[in-house]
Amino acid sequence: MSRLRRDPRSEWQARRVPAAGSSATRLRYALGVEAIPATEVAVGPTGRPRRDPRTAVARLAVPGTARLRLDRSGLSRSVTGAGAVSAAPQEKLVIVEAPDFWVLALVEAPGGQPTPHDRQVLGAARLLAGPGAREGGGGVILVSAEPVTGAGRLGADRVVTLPVLAGDPVAAAEALAVLAGHFSARHLLAPESPLAGDLARRTAALLEESLFAEAELVSADQVARRRGAGRLEERRRPPRCLTIGLDRVAMHGGSLHEARELAFSASASTASASAGSILSIGPVERDAATVPLAEAEFVVSAGNGVTDFDLFRQLASALGGVPGASRVVCDAGLMPRDRQVGASGTVLTAAGYFALGIAGAPQHLQGIAGVEHVVAVNTDLHAKMIERASLAVVADAQAVMPALLALLEAGE
Amino acid sequence: MKAVVLLSAGLHPVSARPAPVPVEMQAIALARTLGAAAAGLHAGPGGPGVADALGHGLARIGHLPLARGADPLEALVNHLAAHPPELVLAGRCGQGGEDSGLLPYALAARLGWPLIADAVALEMQGPGVLAVRQALERGGRRTITVRLPAVVTVHPAAPAAAAFAWGQARRGVLEVLPVPSGFAGDAVPAPELRPYRPRPRLIRGAASGGSAADRLKAATESAAADGKLMVGPSPEEAAREILAHLRKLGLVPPRQPR
Numbered sequence A: 001m002s003r004l005r006r007d008p009r010s011e012w013q014a015r016r017v018p019a020a021g022s023s024a025t026r027l028r029y030a031l032g033v034e035a036i037p038a039t040e041v042a043v044g045p046t047g048r049p050r051r052d053p054r055t056a057v058a059r060l061a062v063p064g065t066a067r068l069r070l071d072r073s074g075l076s077r078s079v080t081g082a083g084a085v086s087a088a089p090q091e092k093l094v095i096v097e098a099p100d101f102w103v104l105a106l107v108e109a110p111g112g113q114p115t116p117h118d119r120q121v122l123g124a125a126r127l128l129a130g131p132g133a134r135e136g137g138g139g140v141i142l143v144s145a146e147p148v149t150g151a152g153r154l155g156a157d158r159v160v161t162l163p164v165l166a167g168d169p170v171a172a173a174e175a176l177a178v179l180a181g182h183f184s185a186r187h188l189l190a191p192e193s194p195l196a197g198d199l200a201r202r203t204a205a206l207l208e209e210s211l212f213a214e215a216e217l218v219s220a221d222q223v224a225r226r227r228g229a230g231r232l233e234e235r236r237r238p239p240r241c242l243t244i245g246l247d248r249v250a251m252h253g254g255s256l257h258e259a260r261e262l263a264f265s266a267s268a269s270t271a272s273a274s275a276g277s278i279l280s281i282g283p284v285e286r287d288a289a290t291v292p293l294a295e296a297e298f299v300v301s302a303g304n305g306v307t308d309f310d311l312f313r314q315l316a317s318a319l320g321g322v323p324g325a326s327r328v329v330c331d332a333g334l335m336p337r338d339r340q341v342g343a344s345g346t347v348l349t350a351a352g353y354f355a356l357g358i359a360g361a362p363q364h365l366q367g368i369a370g371v372e373h374v375v376a377v378n379t380d381l382h383a384k385m386i387e388r389a390s391l392a393v394v395a396d397a398q399a400v401m402p403a404l405l406a407l408l409e410a411g412e
Numbered sequence B: 001m002k003a004v005v006l007l008s009a010g011l012h013p014v015s016a017r018p019a020p021v022p023v024e025m026q027a028i029a030l031a032r033t034l035g036a037a038a039a040g041l042h043a044g045p046g047g048p049g050v051a052d053a054l055g056h057g058l059a060r061i062g063h064l065p066l067a068r069g070a071d072p073l074e075a076l077v078n079h080l081a082a083h084p085p086e087l088v089l090a091g092r093c094g095q096g097g098e099d100s101g102l103l104p105y106a107l108a109a110r111l112g113w114p115l116i117a118d119a120v121a122l123e124m125q126g127p128g129v130l131a132v133r134q135a136l137e138r139g140g141r142r143t144i145t146v147r148l149p150a151v152v153t154v155h156p157a158a159p160a161a162a163a164f165a166w167g168q169a170r171r172g173v174l175e176v177l178p179v180p181s182g183f184a185g186d187a188v189p190a191p192e193l194r195p196y197r198p199r200p201r202l203i204r205g206a207a208s209g210g211s212a213a214d215r216l217k218a219a220t221e222s223a224a225a226d227g228k229l230m231v232g233p234s235p236e237e238a239a240r241e242i243l244a245h246l247r248k249l250g251l252v253p254p255r256q257p258r
């Protein structure tokens, strides 16, 4: 949206050569690159003008591109000059007042931050509802336990916050079923994740609907999913309850939606017979040492730059990270093979990666391609891992490890 | 204690031949850890895959014969309401049918029993109270205590199933149970099915309707646009900065005052 808009008419006008005398009835335009101004033309010892090809090339270079691009027509410079129009006009807010139907999109959004999966669910909801503000279109209601940041950008027309969703799944499913009934929602979407998938199934059972689980393809008039022991694909018109598989539907891009807050208090009608049967729900525990690498949220990884592995294991457990390693370390038998990160090891789905003494070979980087936050400690400023990291520290990992442990032990 | 393990007519994902569903065999193993008298229950067409479950540790399987493609819910609800066990165990998802994992939920809703999903361990906490260890995303675990009767679905991370034992499979009984005429279940309307062809997953972060340049950018650009570089700091300085950064991202829990 921030691309410059060109106005070819004024670009041509800017190149117009003013008519000299009365004979000039034809319009004349100066094409090509302007001649080097006379003041900059050096004169050689013989009195002949000397051309400097280097400056000529520098003049032709298009600014702002990583690769050298030469523009011999001179058009790209005139964009920023006379012909430039201000960047694209302000984005229009899509407001849907009374849509023909509603699509409910349940998201998890831990801490109010939508996960990539949540964004994709909203993208799918937008596909089912249509672009909005048009005859026969629908509106998207985002449902979450806590307020979600940037809901309008994700394509939500309305936002309903139901704190009850974070608690007992029985009460949460009832609230969701009441909400679906209240808006006579045509579709109810949820991410296919352990907790949200569980909630979607409970709600579908309460609504006595079937569930189109883990949809892989979503469009306004057709959805598809895998079934029959993974050998068959089922296609049908979008049913009422769907869960969306991870990385199957693109997130919403383009129009900005209103995300108007709706007040909705689900009257807790705990009428269901099973209410009160769940006596307690314990806290979530994660034992970092036993979590499989593929499931880990935060991985602390050692490479060939680490020599003290007892210290490394202590540090990983103090940081609450799952220990990982590069292939060199696993080959040397210093860490078990199931801890190897990379193309021939485990491809991570973690949110964070802390690399100690890892060079960042392509095979290793493949394993962390999906990781958003990388912190690297390496003695080599030019290591690929330093380039990949969002916090890169050029230091000795053997010295940083005890310093980190000391900080953590001091309670900082 | 009486437990019932729900069995489905599974297919093997590679050969497409009738085979027991692994996670249901894990459910049998979990029921045995409780010392429960576990019986299998299958509503459907039956077949060799269902009978094989006897060899994985069941002494008896009740079979409610239904036509292929009929909805098993009514028959199961009717049978379980008439002979209520204390615990119903099921796999998290079938393998070979609709594979949506909805049946245990529909069953629990109809029976009015609570449902706990994704169990990896079970333990009795007293008469009629069961502690269920539940598997969550990212290797998380939590314990839920529930008053029986209840429906519990089993997660693939549960302990491995008992190996198939030929003698046990021979000794086990497959008993055909009567299905009252009104409970045979309506045939589910046949959906449009075609052979599955894997489709590539989307590139994370690229928006729908974006250009090829946007997709390329999303695929190749690391998230480290605002990368910070420290060259040759003292170890303490580096450690402080790293810890602050990790805490800001929420990867390391905030400091605990002592």
Ligand SMILES: Cc1cc2nc3c(=O)[nH]c(=O)nc-3n(C[C@H](O)[C@H](O)[C@H](O)COP(=O)(O)OP(=O)(O)OC[C@H]3O[C@@H](n4cnc5c(N)ncnc54)[C@H](O)[C@@H]3O)c2cc1C
Pocket: A302, A303, A304, A305, A306, A325, A326, A327, A328, A329, A340, A341, A342, A343, A344, A345, A346, A356, A357, A358, A359, A360, A361, A362, A363, A364, A367, A377, A378, A379, A380, A383, A395, A396, A397, A398
């Ligand atoms: C087919 C194939 C598949 C492969 N698959 C994988 C895979 O899945 N996973 C994998 O990891 N590798 C894989 N590799 C190997 C990969 O190419 C690299 O050899 C390997 O990743 C390098 O590991 P490293 O970074 O730990 O070691 P090195 O390349 O030795 O790098 C060590 C780094 O540590 C730094 N360093 C040294 N001392 C210190 C110190 N005191 N403090 C801080 N930094 C220090 C150095 O500057 C250097 O950058 C594969 C290779 C092949 C051919």
